[in-house]
Amino acid sequence: MRWCTPRWRAPPGRPERLRHGTRLGIDPGDARIGVARSDPSGYLATPVETVPRKAGDLDRLAALVAEESAVEVVVGLPRSLSGREGPAALKAREFAQMLARRIAPVPVRLCDERLTTVSAESMLRERGRKGSKRRAVVDQVAAVVILQHALDTERSSGRVPGEIVEVENE
Numbered sequence: 001m002r003w004c005t006p007r008w009r010a011p012p013g014r015p016e017r018l019r020h021g022t023r024l025g026i027d028p029g030d031a032r033i034g035v036a037r038s039d040p041s042g043y044l045a046t047p048v049e050t051v052p053r054k055a056g057d058l059d060r061l062a063a064l065v066a067e068e069s070a071v072e073v074v075v076g077l078p079r080s081l082s083g084r085e086g087p088a089a090l091k092a093r094e095f096a097q098m099l100a101r102r103i104a105p106v107p108v109r110l111c112d113e114r115l116t117t118v119s120a121e122s123m124l125r126e127r128g129r130k131g132s133k134r135r136a137v138v139d140q141v142a143a144v145v146i147l148q149h150a151l152d153t154e155r156s157s158g159r160v161p162g163e164i165v166e167v168e169n170e
Contacts (some may be wrong), residue, residue, distance in 0.1 A: 019071070019072075020040060020041065020042070020071075021042070021070070021072070022040050022070050023037070023042065023074060023150070023151070024038075024061075024064060024065060024070045024073045024147070025045055025073075025143040025144065025146045025150070026061070026073060026074065026076065027076045027113070027139050027142040027146055028053075028091070028092055030053060031052070031053050032050050032051065032052060033050065033051040033057060033061070033139065034047075034050055034138070034139025034140045034144075035048040035051060035061070035064060036144040036147045036148075037068050037147075038151055042151050042154070042155070043151065045143075045147035045148040045151060046144065047137065047140035047141060048068075048143075049064075049140065058099060058102045061073075061099060061102070062103050065106055071106065072106065072107050072108075073099065073106060073108045073109070074109050074147050075092060075096040075099065075146075075165075076092065076112075076113030077089055077092050077096075077110040077113055077162070078092055078113055079113075092110065093165075097165060097168060100165040100166075100167050101167050104167050107164055108164070108165040109160070109161070109162040109164055109165065110163050111146060111149065111150045111161050111162035113142070113145075113149075150162060
């Protein structure tokens with residue numbers, strides 16, 4: 001009788017491994033847009049840059065998608081602690097829709113981002129960043145938190161997190 005070690009298999013409904021490819025995380029704010037990226041294996045999110053919110057911001061984000069060969073973009077959706085969506089969530093949805101149209105066919109997903117900016121501020125404060133130095137990178141750190149949460153959720157649940165943004169024609 002021949003003995004063999006069975007190959008580990010993922011539980012039913014879970015992928016054998018994470019989807020491969022770089023993803024971008026976006027924290028859209030009124031003044032700035034934080035951008036983060038993942039490694040191609042989808043394990044670690046790192047800061048990329050802060051894009052000023054003005055004319056041409058979508059062009060810069062589209063350029064980053066191309067430069068990073070991103071397979072997906074995750075946009076933070078700010079909900080209240082109760083899970084309801086207010087004016088900030090509506091702005092994020094509108095932004096995600098415009099971005100999705102601009103970078104199609106690269107998919108855009110909206111993922112819950114409750115308290116990410118608060119978490120980012122706290123992390124930077126703990127590391128000694130103060131005032132304007134903290135404001136300069138808080139959006140990037142918030143984008144890292146959004147993207148890392150999405151990556152961790154996919155890895156632990158086996159499901160793609162958030163909701164896909166359908167491209168609507170104008």
